[in-house]
Amino acid sequence: MxxxxxxxxxxxxxxxxxxxxxxxxxxxxxxxxxxxxxxxxxxxxxxxxxxxxxxxxxxxxxxxxxxxxxxxxxxxxxxxxxxxxxxQYEDDHFEVKVGNFYKTIGRGLLLRSYEIPGSVYEDNFYRTRYAFNRDQEGISLGYSSDHIEIVALHAKPLFNPLPPNFEPDSLRRPDLVEAIEASIILTKDLTVGGAYMRSSSDTDANSYREFGSFILNANLPFQLQLYSEYAFETDVSLFGFNPEDSYALYTGLNYYYGSFGLSAEYKNYNSFKIGSGFNDPPSLIKEHTYPVLNRSTHVLNTSNETGFQVEAFYHFEGGHSLTANVTAARNEVFNVNHYREYFVEGLYQYNEFLSVKSFIDYAIDELKQEDNRWSLGLITEKSFNHEWSLTADLQYQTYKQTSFAQQSENYYGAISFSMFPSLTISAIAEASTDLLLTDNPRTFEVEENTRSWFGGNIRYKINYTHTLDIFAGQRRGGPACTSGICYEILDFEGVEIRFSTRF
Amino acid sequence: MLKIPFPYNRLMGTSLVVKMLSFCDNIIHNSVHTCLRKKQSTMKKLLSLFVIILLPMGLVAQKAHNFKLKNLNNQTVSYVELKGNKLTVMDFWATWCKPCVKSIPKFIEMNDEFESEGVQFLGISIDGPRNLSKVKPFAKSLGINYPILLDMDNNVMTRFRVQAVPTLLIINSDDKIVLFHEGYKPGEEKLIRKEILKLLEK
Incomplete structure (x- = not known):
């Protein structure tokens, strides 16, 4: 204090x-x-x-x-x-940070930090609320010039499942990380780099695990771009990919031509959870913002997972767009589990006052024991003289829960009224027949009645520095992903008032 | 004449309404605390007092700081290199953000319209490693013709106090943030355009 x-x-x-x-x-x-x-x-x-x-x-x-x-x-x-x-000190070439900072090495295979601005996380066990982030505490030194970029750090990453009031405080930062990352800019289209990192934990401060990585970033002919990163524990045979080795390989290739864009990614991770889990290799799972799909996400298993993701976009004249995504993952810890997802989304801009968006998604998630999962959605937005607008959002999801031999359904409906630029009022209704949600864990009986949630939001932007949000009703919890970070939201029933200020 | 030293002089240029709102925020907060807590140490009281003093103190336009980020071709560029002569319009967006897909074509039109008048649009993607591979093909297929920078660790986003996407900032030639627009609904581009025209007239 x-x-x-x-x-x-x-x-x-x-x-x-x-x-x-x-x-x-x-x-x-x-x-x-x-x-x-x-x-x-x-x-x-x-x-x-x-x-x-x-x-x-x-x-x-x-x-x-x-x-x-x-x-x-x-x-x-x-x-x-x-x-x-x-x-922090920063000039054209040098950067020094002492204290808490955010630094990701490469694409996060070795070290990943993040912050979800504005998010407030509630811990299920301790029932404590706090900002959801994973920073590092220590010192970071950086140097950059036209041909080389170097960052060195000595820091303790945050283990964010523990709240700020957890005692002893040292358990919130159980790992020590020392790393150096260097990139050499060979030409304007070719950068090669690498990193060396060693980590130890408080439980055995004298025992280090050592890791290395190679990074390649190239702008190729025909508007192709390649990023590849291979990270490994230093005592393994390079590119051996043996089942007993700790390694992570990530490769992303992207391409565009006119209004068409394509991204293809591949992953192969094995025994690559480092320390308390401060690394976070790309999961290669489509990030959805539609509620029924957002909470159905597949969470990466760095112990063993391979897979790919391909996403294509086409943007038509007049604001219409089409997006298609195919994702496949396979992991094996005790059993072999597959995840497959096929997603198509279209946006049709009827005129400047009316737009219709729809999606269809099919998935199989063996780990969550969800088979033939179909999700559909239709979102219509109508603007009236660019002064106010009305949005109707309807989503439906059904899947077979193999453990219960039961077909489950999820419904989502929202209607939102906005007055530009300051006021938005929304009403949300959700329902589910998923036994994991309908059953009251405090009773012996298994409740199968459809469970529903009703809630309303008001957002009033008082001016550009002050915003008031009021929520009243019931809010459905579950897994959620924002900015590529997945976490658990608790169900809530009541009133919530949030006042945000910038000054 | 009494000269009010920095930073207290910042109070003088702000509207009473805004100041009162900030005070209300703290009063509500502290009232709730009073109801909830039976004990509060002297140190906590002192710190709460600091919060009350500090919150309304700086209610003036924040000055944009220089920053360096990678662009879509993996080259490191700085804000100072890219900023517009008169105005810089900074759009924070992400590939997974649905309203961003609707707002970006409007910003491309505005960039074409105002580029010759010293207005520079800058797109800042906040996509993390999970979506980074999609940013370039997404931006190119959408026809974005202004620079796109990659803020993978959200360091720039948080320092500009951006809490959601899309968020649009307009920065004047003195590097002062003169507009902070959060969210997007079709039609709001007209308000932004009007604001740019008003600022160009100044």
Whole structure:
């Protein structure tokens, strides 16, 4: 706490003494919840969460601090912490970061960090809310010129399933990572690079695992572009791909011609979960924003998974577009499991006031025991004189749950009214016959009645620095993916108010 | 004459409404806390006070900082190299973002219209490693004719305080962020166009 106080004082003092070219800016998100988890109707829980980001810039130097506060009637869950702090120097060639920072090596095969701005994660076990990110805490040094780029770091990645108030705090950063990544720009179309990384964990600080990687990035003739990365534990035979080896191979090839675009990717990962899981190789699974598909996502298994993804786009004159995606994955840990998905989406722009979007998706997910999963959707958006608009969103999904020998169905319907540019009001209705959702885990009987969720949202953009969001009703939880990161959202029933500020 | 030192002078140029809103945000927050907490240490109180003081303090346009990112051809470029003479319009987007697909063709039209007047559009893709391979074919097939930069770790996005995509920022020749537009509904491009024209007149 003393550190937080001194950090505040330091920022305040620097700002006060500095010239006019310096600036302090930031953002604040306050979220208040009053409600229940489903099947726990009589446990009304009032929580308040606040996230404050503060930045201070002066010339090439910047400082950053993040404060998080969570309050409930349960004292043991409450916290107020300086959860991130950073001092940074940056010029045309050098970059130094001390504190908390985000750095991904290559495409994340060895090390991946991320932040989902604006997201507030609620932990299922500790029932604590906090910002969802995976940063590194330590020091990072970077140098770049026209021909070479180098980054070296010594840091502890965050193990984000543990909330900020978890004690001892050291368990939230159990791994130490030391890495150096270099890229040599041979020509404007060809870059080669590599990385060396060693990691140890607090449980055995003297024992290191060592990794290396090769990276190739090339702009090829005929508007082709190739990216390939091979990462490996240093005690394996290079490109041996033996079942007992730790390795990860990722290759992506893309192409465009006129209004046509194509991306083809291949993965082969084996025994490649490093430390507490601070690496995150590309999953090669289509990222959907449609609710029925978003929560049906396949989560990558880095212990053993191979597969590919091909996606094609075509953008027609007049704003119409067509997207097709084929995905296949195979993993083997105890059993062999396959995942296959075929997806087609079309956007038809009838005129500047009316658009229709639809999708159809077929998938087989053996790991989740979902067979013949069909998903359909139709979204219509009608604008009235560009002053207000109405959106209707209907989605349906059905699949056979092989474990229950039962056909399950999911329904999603939303209607949204927007007044430009500040007000949006939405009503959402969902229903499911999935036994994993309809059954109350607190009773012996297996409830099979269709379960439904009804909720409403209001978003009011007061001005460009202040936004108010109000949610009331029931919200369906489950797996969710945003910006390529998948996590679990808890069901919720009640009222939620969020006030976001930029300053 | 009394000279108000930085950063307190920032308070003087902001509207009372905006200041009150920020205070309300903190008052609600702190009221809830008061109801919920039976104990609060002196240190926590002091820090809460800091939050209250700091929040409304800087309610003026943020200045854009220089940054470096890779472009679609894997070359590192900086904001300073790319920015427009009069205005820079920065669009944060992603391949998986549905409203972005609708807004980008409108921005391509606007870039064509205003390019000769010193307005430069910049697209910043926030796609992570999972979708990075799709960015170039997606952008090219859509016909984007302005520079696209790749913010894979979201470092630029968070520093510009962007919380959702699409978000559009307009930055003037003094590097001040003069418009921050979150989300997109068909027709909103007319508001953005009007804003660009207004800023060009200044």
């Amino acid at each position: 003393k550190v937080s106080f001194l950090f505040c004082l330091a920022i305040f003092w620097i700002a006060d003494c500095s010239d006019i070219h310096a600036q302090i800016y930031g953002s604040n998100t306050f979220e208040f919840q009053y409600g229940n988890l489903p099947f726990e109707e009589d446990t009304d829980l009032t929580t308040s969460y606040d996230l404050l980001n503060l930045y201070y810039d002066q010339g090439n130097i910047s400082a950053y601090g993040r404060f998080e506060q969570f309050l409930t009637p349960h004292e043991s869950r409450n916290y107020f912490k300086l959860t991130q702090k950073r001092l």
